[in-house]
Amino acid sequence: MIYLQLFYEFFKTGLFAIGGGLATLPFLYNLSDKTGWFSHTDLTNMIAVSESTPGPIGINTATYVGFTVKGLPGAIVATLGLVAPSIIIILIIAYFLKAFRDSRLVDAAFYGLRPASTGLIAAAGIPVLITSLLTVDSLYALLSGGMTAGMIKWPAVALAVVIYVLTNFVKKTKGLHPILFIAFAAVVGIVFRLGGV
Template identity: 65%
Template sequence: MIFLQLFYEFFKAGLFAIGGGLATLPFLYDISNSTGWFTHGQLADMIAISESTPGAIGINMATYVGYTTAGLPGAVVATLGLVAPSIIIIIIIARFLGAFSENKLVKGAFYGLRPASVGLIAAAGFSVFKLALLQVDLFKVTGAVADLFNWKAIVLAVLIYIAMKKFNPHPVLAIAASAVVGVVFRFGGV
């Protein structure tokens, strides 16, 4: 049953997350809320790991969630669930695109998908910002505005931004350095 649920949840994410891996984030939050397979904090860690490893973020995350939920077979099932809608849609589009490529409705549909993709990616960016730089749960408890901000993370983000502008390191070095800083300064409860 867990394999069917993994496939179904990631099939939905793959079907509706138009615009790339970051557009899957709202769906991953929904999976987290509805299944309890991972917390929002673990999702932030998965985003960091998926962004720093080769491959598409959505596929990396589906594989990771599937593996942690049901081992290697779960990783395969979740990954297949995520990519199946794309494969099906591409096969259908390839079959009919030539006949409809100049159709005003088809052009309009593709034009209409652009803002939806931007909106999904913007929502994902806001979610990452909220997880990384805000402490909403602590603020709800204390009510102190100063507790709303994760000052350690904000200072680190500013320092990394300055270092990136000044030294312009290779992205692999920047990712590796950020991972080391995260472990050394115990970000994410490491």
């Protein structure tokens, strides 16, 4: 029963992804490995679309993954699965708001959870960078085959450097909405045929 599995996987994601939309990514890459419903490249494309359309990224990505797996019903099931734990947990907390805010145990748990969540997102982002900047399919292929200068996609590296500088160091552009950088990257990709086709 694929709907049940879809609901269960997204329920788990909603329950354990802490720190907002991007925190769902490690769970989605894991889902891709486990089920083969979609590839890592598919997922990276879905993230790009989710960042460029209205709505919270986490919801958009869940909807997109669900749609890819099983059409509109899949999209609805995945989204409801993702939000169900939030609803349950927040409703409980809402009734004990003060006790929750003052709990030293909760505070201590989050002291450990915040760096872990950051680490999980980093581990999800590194393969995205490697496969978009080098001509390898995965980090595993890179580690087992070794790296040569011929593997580097120089135009992609140049684009990465430009976007990094624009989003971090140039005063006029660093506060701009991500959608503008995504649009810019799409145009560069088309003009310089970054996909190699």
